[in-house]
Amino acid sequence: MMDPTDTSHPDYFHRVVDCQWACPAHTDVPQYIRLIAQGRFTDAYMVNRQSNVFPGILGRVCDRPCEPACRRGRVEDKAVAICRLKRVAADHREDISERLPKAPEQGNGKRVALIGAGCASLTVANDLAPLGYELHVFEALEKSGGLMRTNIPQFRLPPKVLDEEIDNILDMGVQVHYGARIDSMAELLDKHFDAVFVGTGAPKGKELKLPGRYDSDRIHIGIQWLESVAFEHTKTIGKQVLIIGVGNTAMDCCRTALRLGAENVKVMARKPRQFFKASDWELEDAEEENVDIVVNHSPKAFVVEDGVLKGMDFEVMTYELDDNGRIVESAVTGETMIPCDDIILAIGQENAFDWIERDIGFEFNEWDCPVVDEDTMMATREGVFFGGDAAFGPKNIIWGVAHGHAAAISIHRYLSGQDITDRPPRHLNLSAQKMGIHEWSYSNQYDASERRLMPHVGLKERFKQLDIEVELGFNEEQTLAEVERCLNCDIQTVFKAPACIECDACIDICPTSCLTITENGEAADLRTRLSAPAENMDQALYVSDALPQTARVMVKDEDLCVHCGLCAERCPTGAWDMLKSKVLQPYAGTVVAKPVTVKKAV
Amino acid sequence: MSTSKPKVRHPNLPRNKHGLTFRDYEGAVSTLCAGCGHDSVTGAIVQAAFELEIEPHGLAKMSGIGCSSKTPAYFLSASHGFNSVHGRMPSVTTGANAANRDLIYLGISGDGDSLSIGLGQFAHAIRRNLNMTYLIENNGVYGLTKGQFSASADLGSKAKKGEANQQPPIDPVSLAMSLGATFVARSFSGDKAQLVPLLKAALTHNGFALVDIISPCVTFNDHEGSTKSYRWSREHVHKVVHTDFVPPAGEITADYEAGAAIPVDMHDGSRVMLRKVDDDYDPTDRLAAIDFLQRHTAAGEVVTGLLYIDESKPDMHGVSGTTATPLRDLDYDALNPGADALAEIQLAWR
């Protein structure tokens, strides 16, 4: 027998909002999509900024974990273009200067050092500056932004967008010391900062130690090469280029090479396509630019003759897969030499903490990285916090932001004498949405429109300069169609068992067969006895209290609910209602109010 | 604002042999009061038609007037339909069936439509053993005209404002049994597990199949003191037989103890397995069944299940010896042999 579902736990309804739950920073996606639908771009931008800090940046280059999670992708095959819509809000917002957080005139007298000026440190600064901290950022390079500036190419992320969103943070009086690489943690600690945040990323590109590696200067490490292009130290490349590896760095390398004059670029992958690490959209964009992606080629040796790079030897592979698509066997079926002028290694990044002394209180793990607590983000040395790629290895910007928020909470609690392991809770408010018998405050009708595609600058045009942004952003038609694809997963179906007369009206009307009234049972059994079998184990089953007339239970499979509100419209007794959930996410210094349920639609 | 049920559906719905999902057997969104029992009956019909793998164009929905009679708009939108005059659905169906015996006829009626204005037509359709399924969505009131007591209202049952019904009810089940109906069932709109197999059996029966379905009117007859409310019905239902429907060439998967189930072979090769819930009840013994029903009705019970079945009786066409070819498929000369042929027939009867 399943226990009745406890929907008062804030995570229950939060999980139903698949995108928001999947977003490391828990951005309130459906809310900002509705605001865009209403033309309230500035409000939509601010909803984003509160959680993800960099909406203009992320609206272009976010890794978008929300999209594979999006319910629409289960109901049909394509998710809502959440990331594209974020950019719409950023592109069309008005002046936000009045609405930005500000540092108080009087500081709180505490000094915090932030090492590295990447997205993680910047988020910590964003959260701590308004609380009166004196913030010192130490950045090795001459510019801020970290990999967002040095590695993400300008044709994906224009510097203007980067500058604007970073300045919105730094303008709160954050002091950035450029060209100030920290070479010794011990020395920095001697400077008596009240707390230290380490946001130094994972700055080391992985090596490929095969014969010939050091015999030519035309073999480059991807992330270093991209940085050197970004700072205009590298301006050309040979006609034929091989990229080794097929992750997102490889995608940026191959497209950058094309813009520096390469004519034939091959991305060499060891395994078949389904094992690629690159996001689908990055692969598509590279292939649109006629980059050749070659599968099943395992690098064997660099071919260098008389100090001149001639190409690379590869072993041609075949793989045998099991039913789950895992490789069970591999075999070499041949060898081949692929000629080229340059080779770029894009096979991953690593952390480098040679500048943290081993005898000053930091515990190191098996990968030679400081041990960091996943909740508090604090290292074993008290008062030193980590975030972004420096904390648990290379991730992405939105994880850096999420870490930054968590670390800021810890730093503020730590410096206010509060227990940092006592995390401020997340709450969830519910509010009524009913406006009339068949009228809701949201656009509840299912819109069958297909996902809109991002328009691109023409193939000829885009290669003229390195910094021509390829993606044009959604136009009005695309925006209007795409916003309606969002299923409003935050408008929750809320059930009151005592009111149900078991008339089946909700069950018959539900278009996606989510609802069932049946005898209670164990979850595994119950999942087979529903209007449609509930096969997606990642999605919760809601189970009600026993119903008054027959003691059966109302079961809802959350998986494919399209939040159309028809169950609530057809229910004669109001046992189902549609209430909007709002997740109250804690930030440094904010007091999270107690949860409330607002009974009247406004 | 919602006026329609979106086409979006669960991506893994089962499909039947025509490649259809149950959603393909739906109709327009109901305009009945939210929570009306009739809508659940609609849901059960959709399910039964899907499971029987009926080709939508091979079925005709017939009805009279009433909330119940409106419901054919809400299912099987790809089927034929005739919404006739109040109480006249049986005669229109008789005509249609006479002309095209190949269609499956599904009549939807109400207690008002069948037991008051249409009582005569109802009785004669039974007597002719017209090959049709006849559903009475029985709520004890005239729903469409705002809740007057109907002829099925129980003595003493209270109206919404409190006055008690003064006249004895007509029970369509007892009436049908006494008129010699060949398939008589009763069910409750709130029990699809019982209703769907009953509908499948009824739609497969060769002859007149009555299913009287207690179908609460949420707006005018679902209060304290009503004997047709959801609560009262649930509290007073007495299930006497359990029906399993086994499609043609279908395997009998349920485990029946020897003698515990009575198999009834239907003319299309399907089989209905009747399991007694109440040991005293035999759905093939008409006199005993009538006696049982009278006793239990007097005790205030609503007896449900497949109450009586007789697959051996000929239907209207069988009795009349009409041609196996539907009239609509006969050519003009066969249908109308001419004045001379008529004169000859008349002469034979002089």
Ligand SMILES: Cc1cc2nc3c(=O)[nH]c(=O)nc-3n(C[C@H](O)[C@H](O)[C@H](O)COP(=O)(O)OP(=O)(O)OC[C@H]3O[C@@H](n4cnc5c(N)ncnc54)[C@H](O)[C@@H]3O)c2cc1C
């Ligand atoms: C080619 C490439 C493309 C990418 N594309 C995307 C993308 O499209 N979307 C996405 O979400 N993520 C992307 N990423 C990942 C993303 O850039 C990183 O996850 C993110 O930038 C990490 O942020 P961070 O603040 O932890 O560190 P970083 O951005 O790495 O910033 C660290 C900063 O610290 C400085 N620093 C390092 N050591 C010291 C020191 N000892 N003293 C002082 N300063 C120091 C560095 O100079 C740097 O400025 C990409 C990564 C690469 C390599």
Ligand SMILES: Cc1ncc(C[n+]2csc(CCOP(=O)(O)OP(=O)(O)O)c2C)c(N)n1
């Ligand atoms: C010839 C005729 N007489 C009277 C009416 C008015 N009338 C419409 S529906 C109805 C009764 C319907 O009751 P029932 O068949 O039980 O249907 P319900 O609405 O309860 O489902 C009556 C009397 C009519 N439409 N036509």
Ligand code: SF4
């Ligand atoms: S449909 Fe909208 S609310 Fe639901 S997961 Fe997708 S983007 Fe989020």
Ligand code: SF4
């Ligand atoms: S809102 Fe209600 S009717 Fe609509 S899909 Fe969800 S459960 Fe079904």
Ligand code: SF4
């Ligand atoms: S429509 Fe309302 S009363 Fe009817 S079964 Fe659903 S929740 Fe219960």
Ligand SMILES: [Mg+2]
């Ligand atoms: Mg009625």
